[in-house]
Amino acid sequence: MKIELYPGGSLVSGGEVQMKLVLDGVADIAEIPLPYTPGRVSGLDVFELPNMAQSNSDGALASIALIDQGLIGGMGDLIALGMLQSGPYYIHTKDEIGSLDDLRGKKLRVSGQTQAQIVSRLGAVPVSNIPATAMAENVSRGLIDGALVDTGNLYNFGVGDLLTYHVTNLPLGSFAVLFGLSKAKYDTLPPESQDAIDSVKGDWYTTVLGGNMDKQTQDVVARLEASEVHHFVTLSDDDLARADRVLSQVTEKWVAKAPENAAILEAARTALGQ
Structure with a gap:
């Protein structure tokens, strides 16, 4: 063949x-x-x-x-x-953040409706219709404050040295x-x-x-980790509990979209060992 x-x-x-x-x-x-x-x-x-x-x-x-x-x-x-x-996608920003409160009003690039809902529930402002290849330009021009990005692609998308604060314990899809x-x-x-x-x-x-x-x-x-300009942000237990509460609404909305979604969610969690 x-x-x-x-x-x-x-x-x-x-x-x-x-x-x-x-x-x-x-x-x-x-x-x-x-x-x-x-x-x-x-x-x-x-x-x-x-x-x-x-x-x-x-x-x-x-x-x-x-x-x-x-x-x-x-x-x-x-x-x-x-x-x-x-x-998984995580929050990466150019300015200092240490808690969920620091996200309020920040403009974060998202991809798709689910990410937009997630960012909105966390108090930030979702910005859509920015191709991944245009993220770096938009960060540099101050049009966005950060993005939801899978960490492995930060440098592929040109933002590895522009976004220097990285949330590490809140996976967002x-x-x-x-x-x-x-x-x-x-x-x-x-x-x-x-x-x-x-x-x-x-x-x-x-x-x-x-x-x-x-x-x-x-x-x-x-x-x-080898760079002195990058900072890894671990959200507090209180912040994680708060995120769970507001983000559960995103999951509930997805489940309600189709009669089979509840079974799919249960099967996915089982396959993930949750």
Whole structure:
């Protein structure tokens, strides 16, 4: 079996078109950022909720578990080779913060409705429609005070040396990326090719992806720790209890969106060992 790669969007660029590429047969496999096509695959947005996954690996493997259990909608024409749950997202700011009260009125870049709800509940001001690649410019121009970012991508997005205060103990959701294979294409493959795919898809593929992302996060944390300008913020127990109270409303709102969401949330927490 031969796989021809088109890296860096060289076939067609843009996260919002990757799902369509696979479904239209333009590509057989794509790295699909699911929040860019909301509603097409349902249920995996449970991991966007606060206080869920604690690392890339546990969120991604829990996602595969939910897919295998048949709890995730919209997967009928796709095969999940593997998953990433980029995250968890944390609050990173350019100015000093030490408590939830310090977030009041601060403008934080967010991605998607769930993050916007989270930031609003915490007393900050969510700012949407800023691409990740434009975060650094917006911080430098004073248009935002910080962002919800997964720590491993701080330097990839150019804000590693601009945002110097990092909350470490309030995980605020993850960003799902599906490595999806067209089921129509899979069905045309000879048995030996299908066997080869079956031998690596799911847990193995996802474990490798998650391990690489977790290593990237560890490397970034070590780089921040080695710098004298970066500060790690541990919120107090009182602040965490307060955050739990206000953020539970975000979870409750998500559960109420669809009749199956309560079961999906329970299954996700079970898969995460919660």
